[in-house]
Amino acid sequence: MxxxxxxxxxxxxxxxxxxxxxxxxxxxxxxxxxxxxxxxxxxxxxxxxxxxxxxxxxxxxxxxxxxxxxAGLDATMRIDTWDATAAIRYDRQLWNELTSLRFLDAPHGAVVLGPVGVGKTHLATALGHIAVRRRRTVHMARADRLLKRLKAARLDNTVEAEMRRLAHIELLILDDFALQPLDAIETTDFYELIVERHRKTATLLTSNREPGEWLAMMADPLLAQSAVDRLVSTAHELVIEGESYRRRQRPAPAPTDADTTRTPGKEDQ
Structure with a gap:
């Protein structure tokens, strides 16, 4: 030097x-x-x-x-922690397109569908981490908890401010949508949220149910149809199939005495 x-x-x-x-x-x-x-x-x-x-x-x-x-993202659910060897099937080309985050610029949304345990939440969270690293605004919440939060905001007259805040988030991730029925207030709030965000910002939902089943889970059929139609018409649909991803995360059983005790053979006698 x-x-x-x-x-x-x-x-x-x-x-x-x-x-x-x-x-x-x-x-x-x-x-x-x-x-x-x-x-x-x-x-x-x-x-x-x-x-x-x-x-x-x-x-x-x-x-x-x-x-x-x-943003509410689980630190352990990133692309580098996803087990690519899991017996899970999904459209890899569509997944690569989603990881590019081009759908945020359209803006379009995304719906991640599949049975319990196949990794929907993990992949949705991983997209959130990518967006955060690219300095996009992100918020992730379980759908029922976010709707309960909006309902509680009505009590102190802050619901409009909360709606405005959520409307401007570039990527809103609602996990486990329609897992439980939505009452009249929750259905109205979901409708208002989707209408405010439609073609302005990207919404990503994960669900165990098909979009057609969501309608039966909401209290007002007309509002439900209007919200779901707006959401689905501009959303990429990633369907995940296969065995439960969570089963691969189970801890290995501890060895028992029978596993560690060897029956003596002739060479030991």
Whole structure:
């Protein structure tokens, strides 16, 4: 490095300066970066670029983590944690299209359908994480809980403000929709939410039921038909089939005494 040696321990003075500049986390990787700089004789500018790029990456990852948590996304349900070897069948080409997030720009929606346990929530959450990393606004909630939240907002006259907030979220993910019947207020709120978001922002639903079955789960058939028609007419439909994905996540049984005790053979006698 132009005759200057950077490899070596980080001095107490440098540690203090980094902490004063709120760059203390650079100390996690700085020793190995110093060693690398010494080995490869990096110019000063290249070394500076390297350590600052580390800090940018760390801050971006931390920011994405905080935004994902605020969006209600499970941190364990990402694309890299999806078990691609599971006995699950779905349209991979459509899935790749969804992961591109082009449907957010149309804007279109998405409906992820399938029986219990096939991974609908995992895939929907994974899309949420991708959107968060691309700095799109995301909110995910179980459908029944979000509708109960809207119902509670009526009691303190904040329902209009909450509706406006939800209407502007770029990707709204409602998990387990129509798992339980919707009463008159919940049906009205669902209708209002879909109407406000239609062709403006993207809504993603996961459900164990087909869209045609949703109508029977809502109290007002006319509002139900209007909301479902708007939603489905602009939504990609990803159908997942196969064995329960959750079964692959069961812990392995602990070995019993019978498993660990070997019957002596002639060689043991």
């Amino acid at each position: 132009s005759g200057t040696r950077l490899a070596g321990p980080v001095s107490a003075e440098l540690r203090a300066i980094l902490r004063q500049l709120k760059l203390g986390r650079m100390l996690d990787t700085l020793p190995e970066r110093l060693a690398l700089a010494g080995q490869q004789h990096l110019p000063h500018a290249d070394f500076l670029e390297l350590v600052l790029a580390d800090e940018v990456t760390r801050r971006e990852a931390n920011s994405a983590h905080l935004r994902a948590r605020a």
